[in-house]
Amino acid sequence: MHKLTQKEVFKDLNLEKIDFYLLNTVDSTNTFAKETPLKKDYLIVISEEQTAGRGRQGKQWYSPDAGNIYMSIRLKNNSPTPLSLIVGLLISEAMDSVSGQKINAGLKWPNDLLINNKKVCGILIESEINGDNNEFIIGIGINYSLPQKESWWGDIGELADILPREKLINSILKKITFYAENGYQNWKSAWEKRCIHMGKEIKAISNNQNDYELGKFKGINEDGKMLLKTRNELKIISSGECSIKGIY
Numbered sequence: 437m438h439k440l441t442q443k444e445v446f447k448d449l450n451l452e453k454i455d456f457y458l459l460n461t462v463d464s465t466n467t468f469a470k471e472t473p474l475k476k477d478y479l480i481v482i483s484e485e486q487t488a489g490r491g492r493q494g495k496q497w498y499s500p501d502a503g504n505i506y507m508s509i510r511l512k513n514n515s516p517t518p519l520s521l522i523v524g525l526l527i528s529e530a531m532d533s534v535s536g537q538k539i540n541a542g543l544k545w546p547n548d549l550l551i552n553n554k555k556v557c558g559i560l561i562e563s564e565i566n567g568d569n570n571e572f573i574i575g576i577g578i579n580y581s582l583p584q585k586e587s588w589w590g591d592i593g594e595l596a597d598i599l600p601r602e603k604l605i606n607s608i609l610k611k612i613t614f615y616a617e618n619g620y621q622n623w624k625s626a627w628e629k630r631c632i633h634m635g636k637e638i639k640a641i642s643n644n645q646n647d648y649e650l651g652k653f654k655g656i657n658e659d660g661k662m663l664l665k666t667r668n669e670l671k672i673i674s675s676g677e678c679s680i681k682g683i684y
C-alpha cells in the first residue's frame with residue numbers, strides 16, 4: 437500500500453506555520469495532539485494506524501492499517517462559529533473539489549458524513565486550555581477500507597481513484613487552515629444544503645443515550661444547535677446526536 441508522504445500531504449501549505457508528525461502507528465492522533473504543545477499556528481498529526489482510536493461519546497474508532505485517514509489538527513480558534521459543524525462541511529466540500537464531481541457527501545447532525553446513507557467519516561473535536569488560549573483538536577477519521585462490522589459503516593474505497601487519500605488530506609488541510617484564518621461567511625446555509633435530514637422526522641438522542649425526543653428537523657441556528665419541532669414546541673438542542681429511521 438502506498439504510504440502517505442510529506443510532499444503530497446503538505447503540498448502548497450505553508451510549513452512555517454505547521455508542526456507535523458506523519459506516523460506509522462500511534463494510540464490516537466487526538467491523544468498525541470492533546471499531549472503535544474502547540475508551538476506554531478497548527479499542529480498536524482497523521483497516522484497509518486491507531487491502536488486506541490477514539491470516537492464520540494467514549495466509543496472506539498476502529499483504526500486498522502488499511503489505507504484509511506486518521507488525522508488530528510490542533511489550532512487556536514476564537515471564532516464563534518461552531519467548529520464541529522464547519523469541519524464536516526469543509527470535508528464534504530473537499531471531496532467535491534478533489535474529485536471534480538458532485539459527490540455531495542451528506543451531513544448528519546452534528547458532524548457525520550454519509551455516502552449512500554452509510555457513515556464514511558467521523559469527527560471528534562476536543563479542547564485544551566493553554567494559558568489564556570482555548571485550543572482545539574480536530575480529529576478526523578475517513579474510511580477507505582473497512583470490514584462491514586456494523587450495518588451503518590461505509591467506506592469510500594470505490595471512489596479512491598477520484599479521491600486519492602493524500603489529495604483529500606491536502607485539500608482538507610487547505611480548507612481548514614483557510615477557514616481558521618478567514619472564517620466562512622455563509623456556512624449555515626451551506627451546511628443545511630448538504631444536510632441529509634432537513635425537514636425530516638428524526639430522533640434527537642442525548643449524550644448519555646438515555647433520553648430522546650422525536651420531532652421534525654428544522655435546521656440549525658447560528659451556534660450550530662439543532663432546531664427540532666416537536667409536537668408542542670420548537671426546541672433548541674445543543675448536544676447529543678440524531679438518528680434517522682432506516683439509516684442510523
Ligand code: BTN
Nearest residue numbers: 464466490491492558559575577
Ligand atoms: C465519531 O465517533 O464519529 C468520531 C470519530 C473520530 C475518529 C478520528 S480518527 C483520528 C482522530 N483520532 C482519534 O482517536 N479519533 C479521531
